[in-house]
Amino acid sequence: MAAHGHAEQHHGGPVAAHEHHGAGKYIVGYIASLVLTAIAFWLALGHHMAGGPLALTLLILGGLQIVVQLFFFMHVTEGDGPPFHSVGLLLGLIFTFAIALMSIWIMSFHYQVQ
Amino acid sequence: MAVVEKALRDAHGHLSGADPAKPLEYQDPNQSLRILGFWLFLATDMLLFGCLFATYLVLRTHTDGGPTAHELFDIPGFTAETFILLTSSFTGGLATLAMRNRNRKQVLAWLTVTILLGLAFVGLEAQEFYKDVLEGATMQRSAFLSAFFTLVGTHGSHVSLGIVWMFSILLQVAKRGLTQVTARKVFIVNLYWHFLDVVWVFIFTVVYLFGVVM
Numbered sequence: 040m041a042a043h044g045h046a047e048q049h050h051g052g053p054v055a056a057h058e059h060h061g062a063g064k065y066i067v068g069y070i071a072s073l074v075l076t077a078i079a080f081w082l083a084l085g086h087h088m089a090g091g092p093l094a095l096t097l098l099i100l101g102g103l104q105i106v107v108q109l110f111f112f113m114h115v116t117e118g119d120g121p122p123f124h125s126v127g128l129l130l131g132l133i134f135t136f137a138i139a140l141m142s143i144w145i146m147s148f149h150y151q152v153q
Numbered sequence: 154m155a156v157v158e159k160a161l162r163d164a165h166g167h168l169s170g171a172d173p174a175k176p177l178e179y180q181d182p183n184q185s186l187r188i189l190g191f192w193l194f195l196a197t198d199m200l201l202f203g204c205l206f207a208t209y210l211v212l213r214t215h216t217d218g219g220p221t222a223h224e225l226f227d228i229p230g231f232t233a234e235t236f237i238l239l240t241s242s243f244t245g246g247l248a249t250l251a252m253r254n255r256n257r258k259q260v261l262a263w264l265t266v267t268i269l270l271g272l273a274f275v276g277l278e279a280q281e282f283y284k285d286v287l288e289g290a291t292m293q294r295s296a297f298l299s300a301f302f303t304l305v306g307t308h309g310s311h312v313s314l315g316i317v318w319m320f321s322i323l324l325q326v327a328k329r330g331l332t333q334v335t336a337r338k339v340f341i342v343n344l345y346w347h348f349l350d351v352v353w354v355f356i357f358t359v360v361y362l363f364g365v366v367m
Contacts, residue, residue, distance in 0.1 A: 060250055060253050060254055062247060062250055065243060065246045065247055065250060068243070068246070069239070069240075069242075069246075072242070072243075073236075073239060076235060076236070076239060076354075076357075079357075079358060079362060080232065080362075083365065084228070084365070086366075090366070090367050093367075094367070097362055097363070098358065098359075100358070101355050101359075104351060104354040105354075108242065108347045108348075108350060108351050112242060112243075112246040112249075112343075112347045113343075113344055113347045113348075114176075114249075117176070118179065118188070118189070119179045119182065119185035119188075119189075120185070123189055123192075124188075124189050124192030124193070127193045128192060128196050130196060131197065131200060132199065134199075134200055134203060135199045135206075136203070138200070138203040138206075138207045139207045139210060142207035142210060142211055143207075143210050143211065146211045
């Protein structure tokens with residue numbers, strides 16, 4: 040198998056030995072991120088929803104943008120060996136959202152700190 | 154001499170342990186390990202932003218009689234910043250794609266476009282901060298403004314650092330071509346760039362859109 044790759048590289052150069060990757064995935068990702076952003080602007084500036092549901096919808100749209108960047112641009116499913124990076128990333132995401140959302144939750148009690 | 158060096162480089166690059174089915178940046182296990190390390194850095198950087206977002210969300214209404222988010226934010230300004238950064242994330246992705254297709258010229262071109270868009274973003278943000286300060290909305294004015302400038306400023310300094318870093322990788326690719334090492338560098342600087350785009354999506358949602366609406 041290695042000899043085969045070797046021969047190919049010597050005859051056709053490094054480019055010929057590898058399949059050409061198209062830009063389709065990137066274009067789809069870019070369009071998806073533009074559409075998600077446009078929806079967020081339209082909802083927020085058009086006064087189509089009340090405060091609470093609007094905030095939740097905007098956050099969900101933000102979450103979808105994470106998915107677009109991770110899967111269309113950042114190649115999160117690829118890697119060498121077990122997906123340790125996904126575990127680290129997931130843990131980071133859980134901590135990040137826990138810190139932000141629980142801070143809001145605790146502050147919503149309106150207790151005065153003595 | 155040059156022939157021997159080239160033969161050694163080819164042998165090292167394409168035969169010893171290299172799997173042509175894998176993308177260029179993953180062919181050497183040492184480079185794969187560095188990519189893993191960079192993912193872990195991104196997870197910790199996310200925690201930094203998580204803390205700054207939490208602070209901002211708690212303090213966003215604490216304006217102390219000073220300017221509020223609603224009065225301060227300029228819709229065309231942050232709309233332009235958002236579309237510039239989204240586009241730069243796409244062009245950065247195209248640089249990664251060109252790297253995988255072993256197209257050095259395209260890598261250089263897309264990195265240049267990404268850097269220019271990054272500069273436009275930082276320029277707009279600096280202009281926005283300057284305008285805020287002229288209107289008396291300084292960092293010291295209220296808890297809201299302290300949290301605002303810290304969160305958005307930390308993101309802006311990440312982008313500024315990213316521009317310098319990407320430029321240094323542009324020079325390396327121009328000088329050394331696409332090796333397993335420079336390919337890994339192109340890959341991780343773009344991981345960083347996409348990460349900053351995600352952080353910006355949340356800044357524009359939680360800071361700017363929430364600020365204009367609520």
